[in-house]
Ligand code: SF4
């Protein structure tokens with residue numbers, strides 16, 4: 001009796017999943033730092049969006065080549081995970097291919113055959129992805145924000161997948177019994193001859209090693225997500241569910257401002273009257289956003305979900321004309337700051353200690369914010385329903401309403417609106433002159 | 439040109455069928471005023487009983503809101519809503535997609551609930567009601583490309599109304615590579631119209647003009663006074679004024695119908 005490997009496997013599994021759960025909890029906590037916003041309406045439409053956009057990848061295929069490759073990797077990833085289920089059960093019970101007798105040779109062989117074909121396709125797709133990222137001159141992968149870690153992250157994921165897929169095939173190729181049975185070894189039979197010259201013991205060792213590295217790799221990958229843009233494989237689902245359902249041109253109206261303006265406009269209101277009890281609390285301490293905690297939890301979820309694909313930036317008029325602004329970078333910086341705040345909370349026993357930094361200026365500059373035309377191209381492009389524009393607008397609001405820090409020309413425009421009801425300096429009394437000119 | 443105001447109407451005890459929201463550009467900008475007049479000619483031709491607010495109209499607050507000044511936006515909005523509700527306005531039409539978006543989407547929660555149309559939608563209705571016909575001979579065969587305004591297209595998903603009208607002109611509509619959902623902004627939105635662009639290597643309107651010129655048009659059709667300015671400047675910059683004109687769809691229709 002040899003239980004060592006079962007126990008080892010169990011421990012490995014507990015550690016891997018334990019860390020993962022811990023990481024997810026941290027992400028959840030960080031997202032909850034955001035302000036509340038109601039996204040619980042219209043559940044049916046939300047489910048539909050999630051089914052179409054996240055599950056159905058409807059927006060990915062707008063760019064057919066990368067969309068197609070992505071679907072292969074995605075379908076492969078999801079389906080091959082069924083096999084992981086068997087691996088886990090085998091590992092825990094010390095069995096080998098435990099599903100085989102239950103599913104019957106033919107059906108089991110068919111399933112594994114499908115997995116093998118998918119694994120090969122995923123491998124090819126991932127190689128093509130790597131070439132796109134590193135060899136083809138695709139602008140969105142070459143921007144300044146895609147250097148250093150983000151670039152390495154993108155490639156690491158691809159290497160991960162290449163290795164995992166190879167191990168899966170090797171594992172099958174060196175499983176002598178499986179090869180001899182000859183059902184479902186569609187791809188692995190092509191690889192098996194490489195190992196023919198080895199002794200059956202060596203082959204078995206290779207099989208076991210591949211098996212262990214494969215499952216360990218999967219657990220490592222699971223925990224790698226936390227540090228990676230690859231988190232989208234999980235968060236794309238809630239993110240598309242909680243996406244904005246209103247017309248893209250509709251920006252939310254601040255209720256706190258409405259109250260103030262109504263008070264100002266109401267001729268019967270006594271400006272010197274004492275505020276009603278509790279009224280003080282209705283006035284938010286701050287308009288707009290200068291740090292991550294001023295954003296809504298949906299915006300923070302957006303930041304964690306961003307895949308850094310750069311489709312937004314490649315459609316952004318500001319980015320396309322060489323401005324500092326890149327909507328992808330807005331999302332990446334928001335996530336960077338949020339993770340910094342999260343680490344700060346971890347290090348200080350659960351409370352945030354002021355670090356003298358904020359999202360504004362330390363991460364996102366006013367120059368970036370003022371370059372946006374509010375055209376919604378980024379929002380339209382995003383394959384996972386992220387809204388970079390809403391963050392830009394909230395931060396502009398902070399600049400203008402809290403700091404009066406609009407560019408000079410915009411201050412003039414706003415003064416004109418205030419004084420004569422038009423962004424230019426024309427007399428309100430001349431507003432109908434156009435009708436009599438020709 | 440006969441452009442009745444709501445105040446006139448009220449004095450006569452009349453309620454027009456629709457309010458024409460002219461917008462700041464349509465009221466003051468020399469190029470955009472022509473669009474306002476062209477649209478009024480169409481309204482007259484279709485015998486639409488309309489009125490404007492005239493001197494009682496004020497900025498919708500769109501630019502202020504997009505510049506980050508929520509306070510000024512809501513001041514403008516609440517003031518306008520008071521006027522509009524005072525006149526019991528139900529239906530509004532405008533040639534400005536920014537006003538269209540703000541009136542339609544951002545006024546309701548502040549108490550201003552109206553049925554709001556972009557002029558291309560409204561003209562489409564006039565046609566389907568048999569009140570207007572577009573002459574398809576005057577401009578026949580001209581090569582036209584259409585620039586989608588962000589606040590009409592992506593912001594409100596109105597892509598077909600302008601295209602339907604263009605086709606009715608009998609012209610040859612050629613799309614730009616980036617169009618409808620993927621259309622590139624002209625560079626004016628989000629209050630950019632009122633400031634210089636940030637440092638970069640190109641102006642957005644030039645890039646968009648290049649998109650348009652690729653479609654080899656004789657006419658660049660627009661549905662927004664700000665886009666119109668941006669594209670007109672772009673064509674001047676490219677020194678193509680003799681070959682390409684920039685016209686609002688309302689202008690094209692009024693021209694085709696000899697109004
Ligand atoms: S809305 Fe702003 S950030 Fe988004 S694409 Fe347009 S200009 Fe770029």
Ligand code: SF4
Nearest residue numbers: 306307309310312382
């Ligand atoms: S915001 Fe969306 S489109 Fe932009 S990089 Fe992130 S995932 Fe891609």
